[in-house]
Amino acid sequence: MKRSVYLFLLGIFFSLSLFSQTGIHYDVSFDPEEHYIHLNLSLSGLSEETTTLRMPVWAPGYYIIIDYPKNVVDFNAFDSEGNPISWEKEGKNGWVINNGAFRDITLSYRVYANTQSVAECMVTSDKAFIPGNGVYMHIEGKKESPVSVCFTLPDRWKQISTGLKRTEDANTFYAADFDILYDSPVYIGTQQVSYFTHEGHHYELALETPEGIEEQDFTGDLKKIISTCTALIGDVPYEDYCFILMGRGGGGLEHFNSQACFTYGTYHFETEEMYHGFLSFITHEYFHLYNVKTIRPIELGPFDYDREVFTPLLWISEGFTVYYELPILLRAGIINKDYFLKEMSAVIRKVEGNTGKNHMSLRQSSYDIWLNFFNRNANGADTRISYYDKGPIIGLLMDIEIRQMTDNRRSLDDVMRALYWQYYKEKNRGFTEEEFWQICTEVAGQPLTEMRRYVETTCAIDYTKYAAYAGLEIDENWNISISESCSGLPLCIRESIFGK
Numbered sequence: 110m111k112r113s114v115y116l117f118l119l120g121i122f123f124s125l126s127l128f129s130q131t132g133i134h135y136d137v138s139f140d141p142e143e144h145y146i147h148l149n150l151s152l153s154g155l156s157e158e159t160t161t162l163r164m165p166v167w168a169p170g171y172y173i174i175i176d177y178p179k180n181v182v183d184f185n186a187f188d189s190e191g192n193p194i195s196w197e198k199e200g201k202n203g204w205v206i207n208n209g210a211f212r213d214i215t216l217s218y219r220v221y222a223n224t225q226s227v228a229e230c231m232v233t234s235d236k237a238f239i240p241g242n243g244v245y246m247h248i249e250g251k252k253e254s255p256v257s258v259c260f261t262l263p264d265r266w267k268q269i270s271t272g273l274k275r276t277e278d279a280n281t282f283y284a285a286d287f288d289i290l291y292d293s294p295v296y297i298g299t300q301q302v303s304y305f306t307h308e309g310h311h312y313e314l315a316l317e318t319p320e321g322i323e324e325q326d327f328t329g330d331l332k333k334i335i336s337t338c339t340a341l342i343g344d345v346p347y348e349d350y351c352f353i354l355m356g357r358g359g360g361g362l363e364h365f366n367s368q369a370c371f372t373y374g375t376y377h378f379e380t381e382e383m384y385h386g387f388l389s390f391i392t393h394e395y396f397h398l399y400n401v402k403t404i405r406p407i408e409l410g411p412f413d414y415d416r417e418v419f420t421p422l423l424w425i426s427e428g429f430t431v432y433y434e435l436p437i438l439l440r441a442g443i444i445n446k447d448y449f450l451k452e453m454s455a456v457i458r459k460v461e462g463n464t465g466k467n468h469m470s471l472r473q474s475s476y477d478i479w480l481n482f483f484n485r486n487a488n489g490a491d492t493r494i495s496y497y498d499k500g501p502i503i504g505l506l507m508d509i510e511i512r513q514m515t516d517n518r519r520s521l522d523d524v525m526r527a528l529y530w531q532y533y534k535e536k537n538r539g540f541t542e543e544e545f546w547q548i549c550t551e552v553a554g555q556p557l558t559e560m561r562r563y564v565e566t567t568c569a570i571d572y573t574k575y576a577a578y579a580g581l582e583i584d585e586n587w588n589i590s591i592s593e594s595c596s597g598l599p600l601c602i603r604e605s606i607f608g609k
């Protein structure tokens with residue numbers, strides 16, 4: 110090949126490479142009085158004559174169709190000279206832009222932001238909460254594209270708190286792809302921000318209503334929770350992590366390197382139990398960085414944001430996360446075993462006190478969550494169960510059973526670690542239902558046949574047997590207590606789970 114032809118072809122190759130990388134940048138500003146977020150989306154290097162943009166209709170961790178595009182108004186498209194170009198809506202969450210020969214275009218739209226929820230946008234005079242799914246659009250088929258976002262703040266807003274990567278410009282952030290952008294909520298306002306470094310990682314603590322925070326060693330307790338969780342799995346997958354703790358409200362949502370939670374609106378807790386309940390909630394969202402973000406059912410990522418993603422395994426992702434709140438806080442030295450037993454007794458009482466347990470299996474409650482996330486039909490407790498309730502019961506029983514089968518050498522922790530290291534780290538994917546049970550078999554040395562029946566059917570749970578395995582007793586009101594006459598393996602199991 111002649112050198113000139115070679116250079117000519119090389120030039121074409123580099124040009125094509127450049128064009129195949131679409132530049133995506135958002136400029137975001139706010140209209141606090143009217144509760145709007147203004148977005149300007151600059152796209153460069155487009156390669157097709159039409160470009161389809163998509164906005165998610167749901168947010169991972171929040172298993173309900175929210176239909177975010179309902180909040181979009183004044184959508185417009187412009188060519189590189191600022192002239193309007195035509196577009197058409199495709200389905201409820203698609204916009205098809207007829208950009209023709211134009212490689213660089215700009216889109217603008219507004220998002221109405223006036224719902225208080227961990228999964229929806231809110232803009233008021235003193236703050237903005239921006240969960241990415243409800244705001245940004247991606248180019249169809251190009252979710253893997255990197256994206257930058259620049260926020261223009263009203264004068265009185267001072268701080269931006271998020272797990273997104275900061276750039277040299279304080280108001281501009283970067284995400285390597287749209288999964289990260291969608292998984293990184295942003296809180297902007299006048300929140301109190303503090304930073305700490307712990308075991309080589311950086312943490313941001315953003316508090317919308319910090320009143321009373323000095324009454325307890327909250328940062329110290331967070332560090333204990335972080336150390337306990339990360340020691341349990343043996344790896345820290347993030348560089349930095351942001352706790353976004355908002356004002357009074359309900360709910361929290363987990364993200365890979367952040368969490369966004371509503372609080373009591375104050376850190377003045379009337380009782381120690383209330384404070385422990387709050388720490389339990391924070392622990393839950395933090396432990397999710399493992400159990401659902403990295404240790405995940407195969408259906409939960411990469412995500413299809415256009416429709417429901419069904420999985421029969423949320424009883425692991427949510428139920429075991431509820432269970433682990435207790436062992437983590439106990440191992441961290443924050444709660445005692447009486448608190449642990451009282452909480453477990455309460456959750457067993459809730460499940461066993463309703464007839465829903467006779468009509469829905471735990472597995473089914475996972476699969477049908479898309480119908481029931483906010484289903485408040487009057488027959489709910491009579492005909493359905495929640496994986497938030499029966500899930501932690503199975504977590505405890507499985508922990509006890511694995512210990513019982515292995516002479517207390519293995520536990521549920523080994524299952525969680527195996528799932529993390531074998532599927533997230535080695536295979537970089539989620540696990541299937543059969544792979545989950547296979548891991549349990551490998552850890553326990555035999556199949557967990559009875560446990561699987563408790564998950565997949567509505568058969569009655571033999572609490573007395575499992576309590577005895579762990580040196581415990583359970584009475585007719587579902588109160589779990591320490592068995593006085595206990596020695597050998599049950600005593601070892603009890604002390605391993607609940608402490609001495």
Ligand SMILES: [Zn+2]
Binds near residue numbers: 393397427430
């Ligand atoms: Zn959860």
